[in-house]
Amino acid sequence: MTRSQLFARIQSKKSYLCVGLDTDPRRIPTFLRSEKDPVFAFNQRIIDATSAHAVAYKPNLAFYEAQGARGWESLQKTLEYIPTDCFTIADAKRGDIGNTSGLYARAFFDKTAAGLDFDAVTVAPYMGRDSVTPFLDFPGKWVILLALTSNPGSEDLQQLRITNYELRITDDETQVRRSQLRIEQPLFERVIQTAQTWATSDQLMFVVGATQAESLTRIRELAPDNFLLVPGVGAQGGSLEEVSKYGMNAQCGLLVNASRSILYASTDAHFAEAAGAEAHRMQQEMTRYLDAYLPV
């Protein structure tokens, strides 16, 4: 799915909601646990109830891997069940040396390899360019690079201050002077800048946690065109309005994820209706923000 196709879906659904399919078998309602594949049975009902209000779905791989081979099968069935007009994200946070990242790319993008055909995968930047670029070899597929995450540990590395030296040449009447200008910036800003030398905004998004809304103005200066995947609204406490106000660009440029607040809106037999109602509530809020903040 291209960037303009994604924006067209956002406009037609008046929503930039991504539903995080972080399905914990221990939190599936009791009456579904006798199903052959309870995780898939749960996901089916969640997708049915929310797909009118969401433009994207994002299964987090940890929840499936914790079930081993069975989990991988639930994931595959779930991905096939997601309506084709929705953008699909493997939230895998992978990253390895070049040839190995190439295999992860095949795992998530090449249906003939592992039976999966996601539109996008989340990638961790610590290993640098050759850990990221193999994912870009798949035309039409996306890398969503971790930049500034929503968790407490984001301050341990992402907020560290990097030192840059820029050469300055000044020239007055009598002589040319060379000097070094020392610039400090947080690591996540450097990640956002450097990654844009690897891919255009047609294949590269960034993860920016909703709990980091105060950084969005600066991030939009550095990455005006890239879509941002924003987790942390809902259970983690980020503000949807602030994210929308400071993060929206002319093509919306936002996919705001909610997982637990939708999946576990209710734990009884009506969990799917409750999930649908919560997704609808968020979609309606998003419709207001699209009217208010989308640049015309």
Place this chain on the structure above:
Amino acid sequence: MTRSQLFARIQSKKSYLCVGLDTDPRRIPTFLRSEKDPVFAFNQRIIDATSAHAVAYKPNLAFYEAQGARGWESLQKTLEYIPTDCFTIADAKRGDIGNTSGLYARAFFDKTAAGLDFDAVTVAPYMGRDSVTPFLDFPGKWVILLALTSNPGSEDLQQLRITNYELRITDDETQVRRSQLRIEQPLFERVIQTAQTWATSDQLMFVVGATQAESLTRIRELAPDNFLLVPGVGAQGGSLEEVSKYGMNAQCGLLVNASRSILYASTDAHFAEAAGAEAHRMQQEMTRYLDAYLPV
């Protein structure tokens, strides 16, 4: 497996070789491809041929995930086949927000979850402390944190210079002076320092690429007791002697990984003998370095 148990195995086998089970189905000898599970059939023969010379095995998850649910089953059978006196590492390079990292920990450490029971898992540090500590909740299990990797992209983030300010208080006869001292250090050094506030050397190792041998003296200053997992010898060109000379500590403190140079030492019917011979050659070289460089 505890640190002293691991050292005991190294002493008894006179080897600190880790065999990387990065099994690419496309490189399995033709005569094995008709087996029900060619990846497992290949791994079995490799393990049989190398287990006298190796103290650890490290399957890289990408190679298994690229096969989907089937790959997960090959991984599970392979792990069960590895002799119990060998240390086992899931080279997964995971890392997510706290509760999600907890699920990855279950996937790799809790046999009742996904059928896997590795001794250690590799973890990416970008998301910080709460992405790492859930793995430490499993007693006797290890985190192997990416520090300085062997690939070209390691310079993009890991080598960036971080600025630290330390408060200095000097006190002479007449007055107390406070000043700030600016210290710069590469990001990977900060990772090594910070991570040691999360775990002791009984649960924490670091990945340091063999192509970065010139950094090992400094790394040993920062992490004198931690084991280092060292990939990049062999196909990637790192020197086993340099790694051993600069990286060894009183408990050896090294697990040196070789993957392709062992797995694909030959591609014909004698691939297993060739793999065993290459592992034996490395083990004999390691025996010499243990004699030469292990502090007495």
